[in-house]
Amino acid sequence: MVTAVAALVVLFFALPLAGLLRRASWSTLWVDLTAPEALQALRLSLVCSLTATTLSVVLGLPLAWTLARTPFPGKALVRALVLLPLVLPPVVGGVALLAAFSKRGLVGGWLFDVTTTGGALSWLPGDGVQFTFSTAGVVLAETFVALPFFVVTVEAALRSADQRFDEVAATLGAGRWFSFRHVTFRLIAPSVVAGAVLAWARALGEFGATITFAGNIEGRTETLPLAVYLLLDSRPDTAVALSLVLLAVSLSVLVALRDRWLERA
Amino acid sequence: MLVAALLVGLVGLVGCAAPTSSAPTAGSAPTSGSSPELRGSITVSAASSLTAPFTAIAAGFRAANPGVTDVMLNFDSSSTLVKQIEGGAPADVFAAADDASMIKLAEGGALAANPAPFARNRLTIVVKKGNPLGIATVADLAKAKVVALCGAEVPCGRYADQMLAKAGVSLPVERVTRSQNAKATLNAVAESDADAGIVYFTDVSGDRAEAVVVPDADNVMATYPIAVLRTSGNASVAEAFVAYVAGPAGQAELVSARFLPPG
Numbered sequence: 001m002v003t004a005v006a007a008l009v010v011l012f013f014a015l016p017l018a019g020l021l022r023r024a025s026w027s028t029l030w031v032d033l034t035a036p037e038a039l040q041a042l043r044l045s046l047v048c049s050l051t052a053t054t055l056s057v058v059l060g061l062p063l064a065w066t067l068a069r070t071p072f073p074g075k076a077l078v079r080a081l082v083l084l085p086l087v088l089p090p091v092v093g094g095v096a097l098l099a100a101f102s103k104r105g106l107v108g109g110w111l112f113d114v115t116t117t118g119g120a121l122s123w124l125p126g127d128g129v130q131f132t133f134s135t136a137g138v139v140l141a142e143t144f145v146a147l148p149f150f151v152v153t154v155e156a157a158l159r160s161a162d163q164r165f166d167e168v169a170a171t172l173g174a175g176r177w178f179s180f181r182h183v184t185f186r187l188i189a190p191s192v193v194a195g196a197v198l199a200w201a202r203a204l205g206e207f208g209a210t211i212t213f214a215g216n217i218e219g220r221t222e223t224l225p226l227a228v229y230l231l232l233d234s235r236p237d238t239a240v241a242l243s244l245v246l247l248a249v250s251l252s253v254l255v256a257l258r259d260r261w262l263e264r265a
Numbered sequence: 266m267l268v269a270a271l272l273v274g275l276v277g278l279v280g281c282a283a284p285t286s287s288a289p290t291a292g293s294a295p296t297s298g299s300s301p302e303l304r305g306s307i308t309v310s311a312a313s314s315l316t317a318p319f320t321a322i323a324a325g326f327r328a329a330n331p332g333v334t335d336v337m338l339n340f341d342s343s344s345t346l347v348k349q350i351e352g353g354a355p356a357d358v359f360a361a362a363d364d365a366s367m368i369k370l371a372e373g374g375a376l377a378a379n380p381a382p383f384a385r386n387r388l389t390i391v392v393k394k395g396n397p398l399g400i401a402t403v404a405d406l407a408k409a410k411v412v413a414l415c416g417a418e419v420p421c422g423r424y425a426d427q428m429l430a431k432a433g434v435s436l437p438v439e440r441v442t443r444s445q446n447a448k449a450t451l452n453a454v455a456e457s458d459a460d461a462g463i464v465y466f467t468d469v470s471g472d473r474a475e476a477v478v479v480p481d482a483d484n485v486m487a488t489y490p491i492a493v494l495r496t497s498g499n500a501s502v503a504e505a506f507v508a509y510v511a512g513p514a515g516q517a518e519l520v521s522a523r524f525l526p527p528g
Contacts, residue, residue: 095456103458132458133411133442215411215442215453222443230443233344234418 017247024244025237032241040219041227041242048135048223049203052142056199057192059143060150067151068158079155086148094212097141101131101213108132137214138221142203149202153195157188194257201253205246305499306335307506308355310346312362312420312489313446314386314465318522319360325518326509333502342419342446350375350494357497358506360489362386362465363420367490377500380492382527383510384519387484388421388428389466390477391454400461400477403432413442413453413462420487421447425463428485467523488528 025032032038066072067079085093101108108131115121116128131137161184169179185192207225214221216230224242231239311319316338323336339346339356343366350356351373359376360383361367367380392400398408406412406429415422422443429436442459444450447468453459455473465487469476491510493503509515516526 098457102456130410130458211444213457215413215457215459216444217411217440217442218438220439230416230418230445233342233348233416 020240020243020247024240028237029241029244032235032238033245035238037218037222037227037231038238038242041222041224042245044135044138044219044222045204045224048138048142049200051139052146052203053196053200055139055143056147056150056203057196060147060154060195060199061192063147064151064154064158068155069163082151083148085145086152090145090206090208091212092208093144094141094209097144097209097213098132101137101140103130103132132213133215133217133221135214135220138210138223141209141213142206145206145209146199146203150195150199153191153198154188157191157195158184161187197253197257201250204249302332303330303502303505304332304334305502306333306337307357307497307499307502308337308339309358309360309506310339310341310350310354310356311358311360312343312346313340313448314362314421314468315360315489316340317467318518318524321518321522322510322515325514326506329509329514330502330505336506342415342421344416344419345446353496355496355498356494357499357503358491358493360491360510361420362487362489363423364488364490365423366420367492370492370494375495377493377495377497377503380490381507381511382488383491383515384489384527385525386487386489387466387479387481387525388424388463388487389469389479391451391462391464391469391474392460392477393454394473394475396475396477398460403428403479403483404434406434406436406461406463409460410440411442411453411459412436412440413444413450413459415447415450415464416443416445419446421450421463421465424485424487428463428479428483431485432483486525486528489524 033042063082067075067082072078088096098105100106101111103109103112112128112130113119115124115126119128131140165183165187166179169183174183205225206223207229210221210223211226211229216222216226222230224246228239228242228246231242309319309323319338319340323338327333327336339349341349343361343363346356346359346361347366347369350359350370359367359370367376370376371380390400390403390406392398398405400406400408414425417423417426442453444453447464450462451464451468451474454462455471461477466476466478491507493500493507497503510519520526
């Protein structure tokens, strides 16, 4: 009985994928994928998602450490805030990013004024920092949604890692950074990798926040998911071909991770 | 216990997925002459620029025909609606923002009868409130750092490209953001940092954006056709709705929404 239900659920997930494979125009696949717009979208997606992943790791490690090891009041609230993008609908995330970083936003307006001609930081290259409709905006949106995935994974690993190893290292004379690099990090390394891969997959597939905040400019902000969405009406074969690319990448990621992301450090 | 939960879930799913267009009841086949009692419900798929007038028209149509239980309105870009209808989505009436979308369906044999134009619409340039960049003509769009247009295959995008070509303006690709429909294009200007955009004249409202009127000589006129679909489950009500849109009540709603009468 239980197996039967499980089999049905598997079918539920397998059917749309099977449908996509069937829908694909295999004869024109290579031509579709190497069309200039498709290549632009592929390149942009790769660059932005990798940048967002790097940022997620660099910014996420200290955050995960603080949440796991440092006691402070209101930690539960801070954790909830950081993990909010996990449950927030992506478009809502995009609207929130606009409210903060657009030129009329909380911070975006000031940032633009200070870096444009006449502002205190106008000597910086470029004429005014603008995140909306820019590649930097895409990275911002992708980091916003991907970072929580990394933090969740690594914080869990840090919490379950045996702290006695750090204590032993300290009694043997190891400094804090030495101890982190050679003891703690070694223990949580699999989870850091898993978290980074998850963050990357999430960043690659990000749509709602990207299109709302960074818009859809070919070559600048039109990532793979956006290209698929807009090509659906005009060139459905190309849209399906690009969907297959995303599908293949996601599948590879999940297969490569296998049970790892559930495995304790 | 698990089986019960599964059954409840399945029933819920099936209930939600049931087609909304109900079959015509015995008394709804119209006979020539006196107005027959129209019964049942229909689904109208209309271009998103028709949201305001069609909502009012649907209400008026239902008030005039109490036997009609519901007029379900489905708004989206015409190109998306064409995809839905070709994919078998249940709809009785299709109102498009351009002839090309309607022709696409006609070629696929999806129409019950020839379409008829029921309205026209001008395009307009939309800028932020106060027009900070001082954009007055189509050529001035070159001043904008980011211009919002609809996707190239969406009717308002096609019209916008025509208007730009007419003015001999070629915007660099890295300055143009393409949105999925006119509302999203307007939002790019009103809510986000796009400096200007091209949308339908009827779309611009609210206090976060203003329209820069483009004279007719430089403008592009959008023609809106409407037709009953062959797969309609309630042809009599569908035809009556189309007639209502073309009639005085429907036309009045369209004019008050700033549409132009069909040429």
